Every structure is written in structure tokens, then in C-alpha cells.
Amino acid sequence: MNFYIGIDFGTSGARLAILDQKGDIHQEVESRFQGTSSPNQWPIIWQTALFDLIVQIPVELRRQTSAIAIDGTSGTTLLCDQQGKPITSPLLYNDGRGVEMIEKIKAIAPANHLVLSATSSLAKLLWWQHHHNELNIPSQPIYFLHQADWLGFLLHGKLGISDYHNTLKLGYDITHLCYPSWLTNAINHESNPLKLQLPKVITPGTPISPITSEIAEQLDLPKQCVVCAGTTDSIAAFLASGATSPGEAVTSLGSTVVLKLLSHTPVNDARYGVYSHRLGNLWLTGGASNTGGAVLRAFFSDRELKTLSQQINPNINSPLDYYPLLKKGDRFPINDLELPPRLEPRPDNSVEFLHGLLESIARIEATGYQRLQELGATPLTHVYTAGGGAKNTVWTTIRERYLKVPMVQPRHTAATYGVARLAMQSLEKSQV
Numbered sequence: 001m002n003f004y005i006g007i008d009f010g011t012s013g014a015r016l017a018i019l020d021q022k023g024d025i026h027q028e029v030e031s032r033f034q035g036t037s038s039p040n041q042w043p044i045i046w047q048t049a050l051f052d053l054i055v056q057i058p059v060e061l062r063r064q065t066s067a068i069a070i071d072g073t074s075g076t077t078l079l080c081d082q083q084g085k086p087i088t089s090p091l092l093y094n095d096g097r098g099v100e101m102i103e104k105i106k107a108i109a110p111a112n113h114l115v116l117s118a119t120s121s122l123a124k125l126l127w128w129q130h131h132h133n134e135l136n137i138p139s140q141p142i143y144f145l146h147q148a149d150w151l152g153f154l155l156h157g158k159l160g161i162s163d164y165h166n167t168l169k170l171g172y173d174i175t176h177l178c179y180p181s182w183l184t185n186a187i188n189h190e191s192n193p194l195k196l197q198l199p200k201v202i203t204p205g206t207p208i209s210p211i212t213s214e215i216a217e218q219l220d221l222p223k224q225c226v227v228c229a230g231t232t233d234s235i236a237a238f239l240a241s242g243a244t245s246p247g248e249a250v251t252s253l254g255s256t257v258v259l260k261l262l263s264h265t266p267v268n269d270a271r272y273g274v275y276s277h278r279l280g281n282l283w284l285t286g287g288a289s290n291t292g293g294a295v296l297r298a299f300f301s302d303r304e305l306k307t308l309s310q311q312i313n314p315n316i317n318s319p320l321d322y323y324p325l326l327k328k329g330d331r332f333p334i335n336d337l338e339l340p341p342r343l344e345p346r347p348d349n350s351v352e353f354l355h356g357l358l359e360s361i362a363r364i365e366a367t368g369y370q371r372l373q374e375l376g377a378t379p380l381t382h383v384y385t386a387g388g389g390a391k392n393t394v395w396t397t398i399r400e401r402y403l404k405v406p407m408v409q410p411r412h413t414a415a416t417y418g419v420a421r422l423a424m425q426s427l428e429k430s431q432v
């Protein structure tokens with residue numbers, strides 16, 4: 001039997017699912033990140049999680065694995081040397097220090113382009129370029145990669161390959177499938193001290209190469225096991241859901257809230273943090289907000305979220321109007337780095353407080369879908385939910401009141417399933 005491994009690197013942890021060719025899940029494993037006070041530890045934390053997850057699969061399944069694909073948090077980036085060794089701390093998806101580079105981006109990119117965001121991959125690349133001296137970044141050729149690209153490289157050993165989902169926020173042109181000249185001219189300009197190598201971009205899921213022989217031996221995987229190009233965490237969750245028709249959407253309620261509405265037409269507007277990914281001949285319109293489960297986790301344990309939610313009457317409006325954020329700044333539906341968290345007034349009663357939080361996040365979600373449709377996306381017909389918040393049925397009922405469309409239980413809520421299917425389908429296609 002052939003097996004397919006999907007690995008999802010989210011904000012709070014990494015997970016793996018192994019499927020057979022019928023799509024049945026044989027094993028799921030999880031590794032929670034303990035966090036780190038030292039950002040340069042992230043690559044080793046990710047690498048350790050990657051290998052730990054794979055070795056937890058029973059060896060008889062591992063030895064029949066045909067393909068692996070990995071998704072990562074979109075916009076989490078690294079600089080590596082020619083051996084693929086990280087030479088700086090990664091910049092995580094929500095790292096906003098690229099705000100310094102916005103004027104520069106305005107000068108080179110088309111007006112209102114999605115890279116005009118403090119957290120875009122391009123803002124991070126330019127920030128590294130600008131600060132290379134104090135960061136001691138050497139001037140020899142350096143590879144710019146995303147989290148999923150680098151983790152894939154650890155398995156297949158081919159440096160400098162990405163996919164057009166992860167490179168969207170770098171400015172890759174997904175209509176013409178090339179880097180636009182405004183981007184390459186700016187990066188390769190002779191005045192630039194850094195020789196940055198942009199990744200070669202391929203279709204998400206495309207088989208890249210079999211795993212290296214060292215990895216085959218170390219992880220007890222077959223030598224012919226292929227590593228496929230990855231995708232982003234929320235696209236993997238979309239792929240898992242079973243949503244296929246324009247008008248269907250998936251909200252990922254993880255540490256953050258990410259909306260993906262399948263549409264005939266793309267919509268893009270940097271003012272609201274709205275952008276569109278390419279998905280076959282359709283478009284995944286959407287945006288990502290910093291509100292979400294990470295804020296809930298700051299006040300409640302997962303157990304409390306479960307028990308307190310059961311005491312909420314989801315059919316009654318909460319009078320509390322919050323904008324739940326851990327720190328100032330949101331990306332979507334309000335793209336404003338200075339947006340302050342609003343978490344007051346805080347009632348003494350925890351059930352009322354949680355009700356206010358869940359309802360306020362639901363309002364932000366509804367505003368997000370409204371914005372996408374106002375900008376021309378296919379009208380919303382159904383919403384599927386993925387991520388840790390998907391199991392909260394009380395929240396689903398609250399959200400349905402605001403979204404005013406049927407909420408559908410996805411076939412699968414885990415991004416791991418979506419990315420494993422991506423590997424399976426792409427490998428099958430490549431063998432026809």
C-alpha cells in the first residue's frame with residue numbers, strides 16, 4: 001500500500017497525518033512548541049519537531065510512504081547560507097518590524113499591492129537587506145526561504161525551491177507565474193550589498209525530489225519517497241475541508257483567524273489586508289487577522305474554553321464589544337499596525353467575558369467576509385471551519401448569527417490532511 005504524509009507547521013505546534021491512497025487517516029501525531037525566548041532557536045525547534053513527528057509513525061507505515069508535503073505559517077521567512085544553514089533568526093509571520101520598509105516598498109511596487117504590509121515576506125527581505133551590517137549578514141550568495149521551503153529542504157536537500165502560495169507575499173506574480181521585474185530589479189540592483197537568491201517557484205504539491213539517502217536511513221523512510229512542494233497552513237486547512245465550489249469558504253480558527261473564500265475572481269486591496277491565492281483556475285480570496293485563539297489562550301485554558309462555552313447561550317447577543325488582540329496591530333479586515341486591542345470592560349463573570357470575546361471575533365470574521373464580497377469576490381454561500389476553534393459548537397452558532405449563511409461541518413478540519421492530499425494528488429498526476 002502507498003502512504004502519504006502531510007505535516008502542518010502552525011503557530012503553536014506542528015502536526016502530522018499519514019493517509020493511504022483512499023484518503024483514510026492511519027495515524028495523527030502532534031508536537032507542541034514550548035516557545036523560546038531566543039528567536040534564533042526557532043529553526044532547531046522546527047527541525048526537531050519535523051523529525052520527531054516522522055519517527056512517531058509506526059515503522060511499517062513509514063516504510064511504505066510514497067510522498068511527503070509540508071505547510072507552514074504564511075510569511076514566516078529565513079535567510080540561509082549555501083548549505084541551507086540559517087544565518088539569522090527567522091522572522092515569524094506576524095513580525096511587523098518591516099514597517100520601516102513600507103516607504104521603500106511603495107516606491108518599487110504597484111499601488112495597493114499586497115506586499116504593502118509590514119508583515120509581508122518582501123518587507124522582511126528588505127528589512128534584512130537594510131540591517132545586514134548590524135546583523136553581520138555575509139555578502140556571499142544567500143537564500144531567502146519560507147518556513148515550509150526550508151523544512152522541505154531538510155528532507156530533499158535541494159536548496160532554493162518554493163511554491164506560489166508561500167511566495168505570494170513576496171510579490172511573486174501568480175497570474176503570469178514569474179517574479180515581476182519591479183521586484184527582481186529592486187533585489188538584484190547593483191547597489192545592494194546582499195546577494196539574495198530568490199527561490200525558484202513551482203506549483204504547490206509538485207514533486208521536487210526523493211528524500212536524501214541520509215534522511216531515508218535516519219528516519220527509516222523508503223529512498224524513493226518523494227518530497228512535494230508545500231503550501232501555507234490556512235490553504236492546507238482549506239484543502240482539507242472538502243470545499244470546492246465558488247462561494248464556499250473556510251475560516252481557520254487557530255491562533256489567528258484566517259478567511260478563505262473560493263471565488264471566480266481574485267480580489268486584492270492592501271488597505272484592508274485582502275489578497276487572493278491561486279487555486280487551479282479559481283481564486284482563494286481572503287485575509288488573516290491577528291485576533292483569534294491566541295487571545296483566548298491568554299485568558300483561558302483549552303479546558304476552560306470548553307466548559308465555559310457550554311454555559312453560553314449562543315442565541316443571545318453579548319453587550320460587550322471588543323477587538324481582541326494580544327498586542328496592538330491587525331492585518332485584516334483592518335490593516336493597521338497601530339490598531340489597539342480593545343478588551344474592556346471586563347466583567348467579573350468568566351462566562352460573560354468569554355461570550356464577549358467569541359462574539360467580537362465572530363463580528364471581525366463577518367466584517368472580513370463582507371469586505372471580500374464588497375471588493376467583488378463570489379458571494380458567500382457556506383462556511384466551513386478549521387483549526388482549534390472548530391470544535392466549539394457554541395461559537396459556531398454565534399458565528400452563524402453574524403455570517404447569515406449555513407455553517408458546514410468539514411470532512412476534515414486538519415491542515416495535515418489537506419497537505420497530505422495535496423502530495424497524493426500531485427504525485428498521482430505526475431505519474432499519469
Ligand SMILES: Nc1ncnc2c1ncn2[C@@H]1O[C@H](COP(=O)(O)OP(=O)(O)O)[C@@H](O)[C@H]1O
Binds near residue numbers: 302
Ligand atoms: N474549545 C475551544 N474554543 C475556542 N477555541 C479553542 C478551543 N480549544 C482550543 N481553542 C483555540 O485553538 C487554538 C489552537 O488551534 P490550532 O489550530 O492548533 O492553532 P495554530 O495552528 O494556529 O497554532 C488555541 O489558540 C486555542 O485558544
Ligand SMILES: O=C(CO)[C@H](O)[C@H](O)COP(=O)(O)O
Binds near residue numbers: 232256288
Ligand atoms: O496567520 C497566519 C498564521 O497562522 C496565516 O498563516 C496567514 O497569515 C495566512 O496566510 P495565507 O493566506 O498566505 O495562507
